[in-house]
Every structure is written in C-alpha cells, then in structure tokens.
Amino acid sequence: MDCDKSVELLSDFRDGLLGDDDRLFVDGHLAGCNPCAGIFKDLEAIVTLARAVSVEQEVSFPDEDTFWQRITVARVSIVH
Numbered sequence: 001m002d003c004d005k006s007v008e009l010l011s012d013f014r015d016g017l018l019g020d021d022d023r024l025f026v027d028g029h030l031a032g033c034n035p036c037a038g039i040f041k042d043l044e045a046i047v048t049l050a051r052a053v054s055v056e057q058e059v060s061f062p063d064e065d066t067f068w069q070r071i072t073v074a075r076v077s078i079v080h
Helices: 002-014 020-032 034-057 064-079
Strands: none
Touching: 002 020, 002 034, 020 034
C-alpha cells in the first residue's frame, strides 16, 4: 500500500506541490524503497529529457492532467 500511495504522489513530490505530511511520507518512503526510488529516478530522467527536447526542437507536449488521466486509465485496464 505504501508503494501505491508513493507512486501516486511522485509527480507532485517532484514538482514541490505536496503538503508537509505527504512530502515527508514520500521522502521517507523513497529512502527505504529501492523500487520506488528507481521509479522516481526514471521520472526525473523522463522530465529532464522531455524538457531538453522541448527546448531544442520546440516540441509541444499534451496537457499534463490529460496525460496522467490516460496513464491512470491504461494502468487500470492492464491490471484488470
């Protein structure tokens, strides 16, 4: 359960948008969970690369909320 909650909060954690309780939870969880820390590292790499490509090639990316909704739907479809 901690991993599910942590992964759900990773994007907002990365962007500094979490309240103190959630930020401390994710920070502590990442310190003790190598799989989630790996996911966070991958997220950082994806964001860094996407920003670099966007700046270099003037690429326009989809709305972030829509993007995460699609990922959520895809994840639920895969699990079921």
